[in-house]
Amino acid sequence: MTTLIPQEVANKRYYQDVPDYMTEVYDWAYVNPRKARLLDRKLVVSTLLFGNDQRLMRAYLDAIRPGDKVWQVAHVYGDLVQRAADRAGSAGRFLLTDVTPIQVELAEGKLEGIAQAEVVRADAAGFQLPFTPDLVCSFFLLHEVPEDKKRAIVDNMLAQVPVGGRAMFVDYHGPKPWQPIGWLLKWVNRVLEPFAEALWRKEISAYAEEADRFEWRKRTVFGGVYQIVSAIRQR
Numbered sequence: 001m002t003t004l005i006p007q008e009v010a011n012k013r014y015y016q017d018v019p020d021y022m023t024e025v026y027d028w029a030y031v032n033p034r035k036a037r038l039l040d041r042k043l044v045v046s047t048l049l050f051g052n053d054q055r056l057m058r059a060y061l062d063a064i065r066p067g068d069k070v071w072q073v074a075h076v077y078g079d080l081v082q083r084a085a086d087r088a089g090s091a092g093r094f095l096l097t098d099v100t101p102i103q104v105e106l107a108e109g110k111l112e113g114i115a116q117a118e119v120v121r122a123d124a125a126g127f128q129l130p131f132t133p134d135l136v137c138s139f140f141l142l143h144e145v146p147e148d149k150k151r152a153i154v155d156n157m158l159a160q161v162p163v164g165g166r167a168m169f170v171d172y173h174g175p176k177p178w179q180p181i182g183w184l185l186k187w188v189n190r191v192l193e194p195f196a197e198a199l200w201r202k203e204i205s206a207y208a209e210e211a212d213r214f215e216w217r218k219r220t221v222f223g224g225v226y227q228i229v230s231a232i233r234q235r
């Protein structure tokens with residue numbers, strides 16, 4: 001006789017040890033396995049980023065040199081993780097962390113068979129890399145986490161970067177007053193993304209305890225809606 005396991009019970013493992021902000025705010029986007037599987041498409045990322053997905057991804061991918069050891073702190077829908085692992089190449093290493101079980105599962109599926117890639121379930125705020133990285137990258141993670149978590153993630157990423165090593169943050173930014181998308185995003189933030197607007201007012205470097213050890217560069221695109229920030233450790 002087959003015993004049918006109720007769907008909620010089967011799904012419980014997807015909620016184990018997931019941070020509160022993820023289940024309370026982002027369940028529909030990143031935790032619920034059925035919805036996450038539906039959303040994991042290039043078109044979704046492209047739509048959410050108003051068609052800026054490729055140029056934002058390119059900024060990150062161009063920063064990866066063949067042979068680099070890379071830590072990407074969280075999964076991203078679409079094909080970014082495979083492309084980043086491919087850029088690092090067989091002489092490099094690509095380690096992806098994510099805090100939710102379904103995202104780890106989705107990423108493992110994409111990176112299967114790429115020898116230099118591995119996926120670890122971990123909170124980016126506390127994870128210790130098993131190697132010294134050339135590049136660590138947060139691609140649209142910071143706007144989704146509360147302020148204390150932003151600080152902890154930025155500090156943990158930077159703490160692992162050696163002298164000459166690089167950190168990169170691609171995320172939202174305060175739109176210029178003339179950018180009409182700003183009004184739409186204000187509404188989206190009120191309804192869906194309560195932690196995002198802090199990045200409109202505060203520099204990412206301001207979350208870092210040891211900001212002065214790094215050389216920071218920032219450029220914005222799409223009328224200020226997005227920022228691409230790099231930090232190179234000087235000492």
Ligand SMILES: C[S@@+](CC[C@H](N)C(=O)[O-])C[C@H]1O[C@@H](n2cnc3c(N)ncnc32)[C@H](O)[C@@H]1O
Nearest residue numbers: 030074075076077098099100103123124140141
């Ligand atoms: C990178 S962000 C959003 C990226 C982009 N909007 C997309 O389309 O996928 C989403 C990911 O961050 C993960 N995440 C949230 N908090 C995290 C944390 N503290 N550590 C690691 N991953 C985290 C979520 O599980 C989710 O997979």
